[in-house]
Amino acid sequence: MIDLRPTLVLALGNPLRGDDGVGAAVLAYLENCVLPPGVTLLDGGTPGLETALIIRDYGRVIIIDAAEMGTAPGTWRRFSPSHGHLREDQEALRGTLHNAGLAEALALAQALGILPSEIVIYGVQPEIIGWEPGLSDPVRAVVPQIGRKITEHWEAFTNGQDSGSG
Amino acid sequence: MAVERMTVDVHHLTRVEGHGNIVVDVVNGELKQCELEIVETPRFFEAMLRGRPYEESSHITSRICGICAVGHATASLRATEKALGVNPSPQTVLLRKLNFHGEILDSHILHAYMLVAPDFLGVGSVIPLAKAAPEVVLRALRMKQVAGDLCKIICGRHTHPIAMTVGGFTHFPLTSELEALHKRLVAMRTDVDATVELYSQLPIPAFERDTEYIALHKDDEYCFIDGVIKSTDGGEWPIEDYRKVTNESIVKHSSAKHTHNQRDSYAVGALARFNVNYDQLHARAKTAAAAMKLKPKVIKPFYNTAAQVVEIVHCLEDAISLTEQILKMGVRAEEPVPIARRSGEGVGACDVPRGTLFHNYVIDKGRVVGANCIIPTGQNLANIEADMRALVPTILDKSQADITHMMEMLVRAYDPCISCSTHLLNVKFE
Numbered sequence: 001m002i003d004l005r006p007t008l009v010l011a012l013g014n015p016l017r018g019d020d021g022v023g024a025a026v027l028a029y030l031e032n033c034v035l036p037p038g039v040t041l042l043d044g045g046t047p048g049l050e051t052a053l054i055i056r057d058y059g060r061v062i063i064i065d066a067a068e069m070g071t072a073p074g075t076w077r078r079f080s081p082s083h084g085h086l087r088e089d090q091e092a093l094r095g096t097l098h099n100a101g102l103a104e105a106l107a108l109a110q111a112l113g114i115l116p117s118e119i120v121i122y123g124v125q126p127e128i129i130g131w132e133p134g135l136s137d138p139v140r141a142v143v144p145q146i147g148r149k150i151t152e153h154w155e156a157f158t159n160g161q162d163s164g165s166g
Numbered sequence: 167m168a169v170e171r172m173t174v175d176v177h178h179l180t181r182v183e184g185h186g187n188i189v190v191d192v193v194n195g196e197l198k199q200c201e202l203e204i205v206e207t208p209r210f211f212e213a214m215l216r217g218r219p220y221e222e223s224s225h226i227t228s229r230i231c232g233i234c235a236v237g238h239a240t241a242s243l244r245a246t247e248k249a250l251g252v253n254p255s256p257q258t259v260l261l262r263k264l265n266f267h268g269e270i271l272d273s274h275i276l277h278a279y280m281l282v283a284p285d286f287l288g289v290g291s292v293i294p295l296a297k298a299a300p301e302v303v304l305r306a307l308r309m310k311q312v313a314g315d316l317c318k319i320i321c322g323r324h325t326h327p328i329a330m331t332v333g334g335f336t337h338f339p340l341t342s343e344l345e346a347l348h349k350r351l352v353a354m355r356t357d358v359d360a361t362v363e364l365y366s367q368l369p370i371p372a373f374e375r376d377t378e379y380i381a382l383h384k385d386d387e388y389c390f391i392d393g394v395i396k397s398t399d400g401g402e403w404p405i406e407d408y409r410k411v412t413n414e415s416i417v418k419h420s421s422a423k424h425t426h427n428q429r430d431s432y433a434v435g436a437l438a439r440f441n442v443n444y445d446q447l448h449a450r451a452k453t454a455a456a457a458m459k460l461k462p463k464v465i466k467p468f469y470n471t472a473a474q475v476v477e478i479v480h481c482l483e484d485a486i487s488l489t490e491q492i493l494k495m496g497v498r499a500e501e502p503v504p505i506a507r508r509s510g511e512g513v514g515a516c517d518v519p520r521g522t523l524f525h526n527y528v529i530d531k532g533r534v535v536g537a538n539c540i541i542p543t544g545q546n547l548a549n550i551e552a553d554m555r556a557l558v559p560t561i562l563d564k565s566q567a568d569i570t571h572m573m574e575m576l577v578r579a580y581d582p583c584i585s586c587s588t589h590l591l592n593v594k595f596e
Contacts, residue, residue, distance in 0.1 A: 045323070049280075050311045053304075111296035112303060 005059025005117075006038045007154060012065040012102060014046055019073070019126030019139045023064040026122070029147035036154055051105035056114040062150060065102065066139075067123030074138030076124040076146055081106055120153070122146055170194060172562065174570045181281040181291070181578055188573050189419075190558055200555045202547060202577060204420035215537040220246050220505075220529050221332060227525065227539065231583060232325045233276070236269040236317060237518030238525070238539075239330050240391060244514030245525040246332050251506030257498060258334045261320055264488040265330070266390050266516070267481040268316035272324060273519035274436070274474040274481075275313065277581045278361065279306035282471045285575050286368040302364070305357045309478075312350050316485065319343045333502030341493065348489045351482060358482050362454040365475045371468040371572070375556045377549055378429050379438035379463070380411065382517045388439070388446040388480055390517045396442050398463055399428045405515040408524045412540050424548040425540075431548035434521025435580060436473035437464060451480035467553050470579045474519075508532045520581050521545060543582045550580055 009030060015021030027041055035041070040058070044051060055061045069077065081103075109115040124146065127136035135143070174190035184204075191199040211230055215223055224242040228235040240262055247254065254262075279302065280292045287302075289295045296303040314324050319339045322328035329337035339347075382389045382405075383396035395403040395411050403411055414423040426432065440447075440455070444462040447455070455461070458472045509532075514525045521542030528536035553576055561569055 046325075048314075050307055050314060053307050053311055107293060108296055108303070111293045112300045114300075114304075 006040070006057065007060040007062065008055060008058040008116075009039065009041045009062045009064070009150065010044045010051075010055070011042070012044045012047055012063060016131075016133050018128040018130040018132065018134060019124070019136055020066050020129050021133060021135060022066050022124045022126065022139050022143065025135060025140070025143045026064045026146050026150070029143055030150065033147070033151055039154060047102050047105055049105050049108055051102065052109035052112065052114065055105075055109060055116055055119075058116050060118040060120070061116045062120050062122070062153070063102070064122045064124070064146065064150075066126040066129065067121075069123060069125050071125045072138070073125055073127030073136060074142045076122060076142055078120060078122050078149070081119055081121060122150070172566060172569070174566065174573055176570060176574060179574055179577060181284070181574075184583065186577070186582065188554075188570075188577060190554070190569075190573065192558065192562065195559075195562065197555060197558055200551065200558055201419050202550050202554065204422045204547065208421050212537040212539060215527070215534045218534050220250065220527075220532055220534060223525075223527060223534055223537075224330060224332070225326070228326045230539070230541075233273050233583065234269065234518045234520070234523070235326050236265055236321065236324065236330075237516050237523055239321075239327050240266060241514040241516040241518075241523050241525040242527075243330060243332055244392065244516070245512045245527045246514070246529065248512030248514065249510040249527055249529045250332070250508065250512070251510065252333045252503050254334060254503055255500060257492075257495065257500060258503075260488055260492055260495075261335060261339075262330070262391060264485055264492065265317055265320040265327075267485040267488070268313045268320070269324065270390065270481045270519055271313035271478060271485070272310055272317070273581075274478050275306055275309045275361075277519075278365070278471050278474055278478070279303065281581070282575075282578060283364075283368075285571075285578070286370075305360060309354060309357050309361075312347075312354050315350070316347060319347055331502050333504065334500060335502070338497050338499050339492075341497065344489055344493050344497070348486065348493065351486045351489060354482060358479055361475055361478060362457055365472050366457045366459075370466075370472060371575070372466060373468060373553075373557055373560070373576075374466045375553055376465045377552065378427055378432040379441040380427065380432050380434050380522060380545075381439040381442040382515055382522055383442055384446070386446070388443050388448070388451075388484070392515065395515070395522070397427065397432070398438075398441050401428070405524070406513045408513060408515065408526070408540065412524070412545060414540070414544075420547060422541075422544045422547060425545045426548060431552045432545065433467070433549045433580075434517075434542050434545045435470055436477050436519070437467070437470040438521060439517055440464065440473040440476055447476065448480045448483040450483050451476050454479040467550075467576060468579045470581065474581070511536075518542060520583055541583070543580070546580050546582065550577055550582070 011023030011027040013020040013023045015024045024043055172192040176188040179186050187203040189201045224239040227242045228239040230238050284291055284295050317324035321330050329335050379398040382393040384393040411427050412425045414425050417424050441462045455476045509530050511528045516523050524540040526538040527534050
């Protein structure tokens with residue numbers, strides 16, 4: 001069955017801080033691709049709780065972000081938040097809310113009952129999250145790979161072949 | 167009969183910014199200790215500024231706070247502009263005021279809904295609140311989104327603004343952006359009215375203690391930027407005389423300094439502004455205040471959040487009218503006003519969400535050689551403790567858990583921003 005749920009590709013991170021800009025780089029790659037109908041590209045920057053509102057209008061959300069996974073720089077994984085890969089900061093939720101990020105926004109969206117049915121996260125192991133713009137070589141090298149994987153992903157779902165699992 | 171001993175020890179109070187502890191010790195009904203310990207690490211921003219070119223000051227100091235980034239940037243720019251003889255254009259003044267409202271709205275909505283409302287609705291945090299009353303949390307998120315987008319249109323982004331610079335702006339909103347913003351602000355009235363209704367119904371503790379309230383003041387507007395310092399105890403001071411009002415001193419149990427003016431302590435923030443500047447509030451904000459039974463002088467500290475709700479109404483109405491004014495004038499892409507000299511001293515003051523903020527810079531040949539920042543939460547600490555000392559004896563008949571919760575709610579009502587306030591350079595322990 002052909003899946004026509006609106007899809008959001010959400011890049012997170014700050015391009016001024018080295019490999020944290022990997023999401024924006026993948027987004028730039030995708031901007032040069034032919035987008036299927038119903039796909040929106042968005043640079044979400046550094047997210048706050050309002051991310052819950054941004055994602056609520058989509059059936060499927062593909063998130064690209066740098067992720068500390070303890071692996072070699074440039075390795076990347078596709079996973080879903082329900083697999084327990086994301087750790088929300090309990091203090092941020094009970095505490096200040098001044099540091100709330102993606103995990104907190106997803107937890108809030110879930111509590112509100114507005115979490116999209118499918119969320120896929122492409123996490124990329126950074127080499128350096130520093131104080132200047134520009135990706136490290138190993139991270140820059142995987143940007144086209146991730147871009148291609150995402151286009152394959154939506155080709156699959158527009159052809160009705162994607163199971164939606166990560 | 168008095169309980170022999172009752173202690174409250176809240177280590178790292180939640181739903182406030184930064185790290186603070188509440189310590190209370192009552193022996194045979196007598197209060198032996200009652201302190202709000204500030205254990206946050208000092209931040210040393212004033213030292214970071216020394217030697218930096220004046221153009222960087224607002225970008226460095228906006229990092230003091232992710233919530234009041236626009237407030238710090240604005241106070242910083244005003245200090246620099248006064249030091250270097252810059253008078254911003256009428257368009258800059260209007261854009262800064264509009265931008266400021268975005269920040270006040272964002273911060274007050276966060277505090278009223280995410281940090282304070284859970285206490286009244288009997289839940290531990292915003293997550294169970296979202297499950298129990300999703301429409302309440304969705305309303306807060308909707309309003310925060312408009313407030314954040316307002317700042318984004320004017321200064322690039324709310325947290326650590328980019329387009330604000332000495333003498334003006336480096337980026338200007340498009341007419342189409344302002345028109346779309348205006349529509350969203352008008353539509354936001356429904357959510358703001360619902361906020362007033364919510365806060366009219368919450369059982370806010372009626373505890374009261376008279377104190378001195380201090381805020382910036384102008385005769386012709388509800389003041390957030392510039393103006394004079396005004397006290398409910400009488401007295402007005404030019405911003406440049408801020409040290410005569412703040413009188414900072416060091417206390418052992420806090421890495422943030424305490425302040426006092428005409429009494430042992432004073433309060434700043436939404437309730438202080440409400441008390442000092444009630445006459446300048448928008449008519450709709452006065453109606454909202456009446457609905458929440460607020461009439462100056464309000465001396466109930468827990469009602470600071472209600473005063474924030476009054477300001478949410480005011481800032482929305484003023485943002486609507488400022489947007490209309492700016493659209494009518496038409497936005498011009500003007501160059502920032504150049505500096506008149508490269509050396510001088512200036513004081514910038516703004517009433518940010520949590521109260522009056524001062525930045526004072528000495529600039530020599532284009533570089534900052536001295537800086538002093540006085541943060542609202544620092545000014546409130548002595549007053550919070552005075553409230554705690556007055557409140558505890560009146561609630562000793564309650565359980566320890568209830569007393570603890572009440573004390574947490576009291577501190578939270580002030581919406582403290584603890585990491586901002588810790589700028590102490592010399593700490594001496596005995």
